[in-house]
Amino acid sequence: QRVTQPEKLLSVFKGAPVELKCNYSYSGSPELFWYVQYSRQRLQLLLRHISRESIKGFTADLNKGETSFHLKKPFAQEEDSAMYYCALRGDYGQNFVFGPGTRLSVLP
C-alpha cells in the first residue's frame, strides 16, 4: 500500500481551477479519502470516494485504471488554502496509509 502526492506545494490564483494529484498502489479494492488541515485546526475529512459527493466545491473521482484519486475544484477560493492529504485504506483489517501531503496556497 502506498500513496503518492507529487506536489508538495501548489499555488493558484483565486478563481482559477485547482487539481491536487493523488496516486496509489494497491492490488485490491481500496477506500480513498481526502483529508484537509486548515491553519491551526485538526485534520478533518474532506471527502471519500464511496460517497461520490461534492464538499465545499471539491470533487474527486476514483480512477482504478490509472490508480488515481485527484482532487478538483473549478474555482479556487482563498479559504481553500490548507494542507491536503490523500489517504487509502485497503480491505477489512488494513491500516490507513497517508500520502505526504500538498500545501495549497490560493493567492488573491
Added chain:
Amino acid sequence: EAQVTQNPRYLITVTGKKLTVTCSQNMNHEYMSWYRQDPGLGLRQIYYSMNVEVTDKGDVPEGYKVSRKEKRNFPLILESPSPNQTSLYFCASSQNRYSGANVLTFGAGSRLTVL
C-alpha cells in the same frame, strides 16, 4: 460529543525524561493510530492498533511505545525523549468495518518540545 481527546496539548520537556501523551475516544472505535507531523515531511504514522491488545509499528516507531489495554485509550509513551522527537503529534480513531464507515477522526494535536 463524539471526539478524540489528546493530553497534554502542549508540553516542553528535557531529554531523557519519560513522558506519556494520552489519547481517548468515546466512539467505541476499534482502530486507533498515532502520527507525527513535521514541516516538509507531512504526516507519518508511528504506531497503530486494530483492536484491544493488537498493536503494530507504523513508518517511524523508533523511540516510541504504545499500549492498548482498553478500547477507548491508546497512550503514546516516550521512554527517553530526544530533541528529534520535537513534533506535533496527532491521535486518530476509526471503526474497523468492511466498508463504508471507516473514517478517521483526529484529535486536536499535541505539540511536544524536547530540549
